[in-house]
Amino acid sequence: MATLLGQLLFPPPPSAIVAAMSAISLVSLANAGASELRGRHLQYSKFWDSQPNKVGIKISSRAGMFALYAPAAIAGLVSFGFPAVAASPRGWLLSLALSVHFLKRVFEVLFVHQYSGAMILDSVIPISLSYFLSTVTAIYAQYLTQGLPEPEVDLKYAGITLFLLGISGNFYHHLILSKLRNKDDKGYKIPKGGLFGLVICPHYLFEIIGFVGISCISQTLYVLSFTLGTVLYLMGRSYVTRRWYLSKFPNIPKNVKALIPFVF
Template sequence: MVMSSMSIISTLIFPPPPSIFMTAMSVISFTSLANAGISEIRGKHMQYSKFWNFNNPQNFAPKLEKQQEVVTLSGRAGMLIAYTPAFVAAFTSLLSFSHHDVRSLLLSSALTLHFLKRILEVQFVHKYSGGMGVDTAVPICLSYLLSTGSMIYGQYLSSQVLGFPEPAIDLKSAGIVLFVIGISGNLYHHYLLSKMRSKPGEEKEYKIPKGGLFELVICPHYLFEITTFLGVSFISQTLYAFSFTAGTALYLAGRSYATRNWYRSKFKDHFPYTFKALIPYVF
C-alpha cells in the first residue's frame, strides 16, 4: 500500500532535489503554517483585520504596570509590507532568469500576478477595520518572501540545474485553470467585502457578508486563496510547492473557523448556524 502511494506521488511531482535547504523549507513551511492554523482555532490570532489587537497583552495588563510598546501600522501599510517583497522577488525572477522551460516561466508569472493583485487590492479594493502591528507584518512578510523564493528556487533546481525528467502526469494546464478560478474568485469576494465596509468618516459597523459564496460559507475568499495556491502547486509540481499549499490550507481553515466563531459571537440572533466556515456543506 505504501509503495503504491509512493508510486502515485512519483508520477505527480518532481523528485525532491538533494538540497538540505529545500528539505528544511518544505518541513518548516508546512509545520509553521499548520501550527498557525491550530493557534487560530485555539483563539490565538494573527493580529490583523477583525482580529486586530485581539491578543494584545496591553488590553489585560494592569494600568500601573509598565507596558511594552507595540509599533502599530495602518492596515494598508502593514499589508503592503507583507506583500511587496514577495512581489519584487517573483517579478525579479520573471525578468532575470533564463526560463528554458515553460513550467518555470508559468510559475514566476503566476506568483508575480498573484502578489501584484494583492498589492492593487490593498491600494484600491480593501477597506480596513483595524491596524497591524509590526510584529505581525514582519513575520507575514518573511513567510511570503521565503515561500516565494523557495518555490522559484526549487523549480529552478529541479527543472534546470538537476534536469529531472518531467512528472509522468502533467498538471500544468489544470494548474492554470485552478489559478485563474482562484485569483478571480478571491478578487470578487474581496470586492463584495469592501462594498460592505464603512466608508471613511462613518462609524465602523460589521455586517454578515452577502452575495456569491458568502451565501454558503463565511470565508469564500480563503477558499479561493487555497484554490490559487493549489493551481500554483499544479504548475510547479514540486514537493515544496505542495507542502506550502497544504500548510496554507490548514492555516486558512483555522482562520476561517475562528472567523465563523467571531461572527457567531457578534450576531448571536442573526447568524445562520447552517453556514460553514470554508467549504460549502462540508466545513
C-alpha cells in the same frame, strides 16, 4: 501513496535548503492554523485587533499590509530577469502565477480593502519575510527541477485553470467585503452575495483553489508542502471566523459552513 506522488511530482532535488523549507512551511502554517483555534491570532486580524494590551509601534493597516506583500511581488517580478526561469515553461508560469498573486494583493491593499485598525511594526517584518522567502524558495525549487524527468501526469494546464478560477473568485469576494461599509464605518456587517450564503469565508476557499493551481503548475514537493500548510491554516482561520460571526450576529443561519459548502 509514494507511487502516486512519484507520478505527480518531480523527484525531490538534492537540496537540504529546499527540503528543510518544505518541512518548515508545512509545520509552521499548520501550527498557525492550530494557534487560531487556541485564540492566538496573527497580528493583523480583526480578532487580534480586538484584544487589549497590545504593545509596540503602530502603523496604518494599509502601510503594514502593503509591506507584507510587496517584497514577494518584487521577488516574483525580478525572477523573470534570470535566463534559467525564462528557459523553463513551468518556471516561467510559476513566476507569473506568484507575481500575479502578490500583485493582486498589493492592488487590493491600495485600492480595495477598507481598514478599521492598525498593525504593530514588529509583526510586519517576520510575516513579510516569510512571504518573500516562500516565493524565492518556490522559484528556486522549480529551477532545481531542470534536467529532471517530468512527472508522469502533467498538471500544469489544469493548474492554470484552477489558478485563474481561484484568483478571480478571491478578488470577487474581496470586492463584496470591501463594499460592506463606507470609509467612516468601522463596524462589521454580515457579507451577502457570491458564495457568502453558503460559507463564511468563500475568499479563503478561492485562495486555496488558487494555491492548488500553483501546486499543479509547479508539481514540486516544496509548493505542495506550502499549499497543504496553507489549507490547514485557512481551515483553522475560517472555523474561528465562523465562530466569531455567530457570536456577533446570532441571526446567521446555522447551516452556513466555514469554508467548504455543505461540508466544513
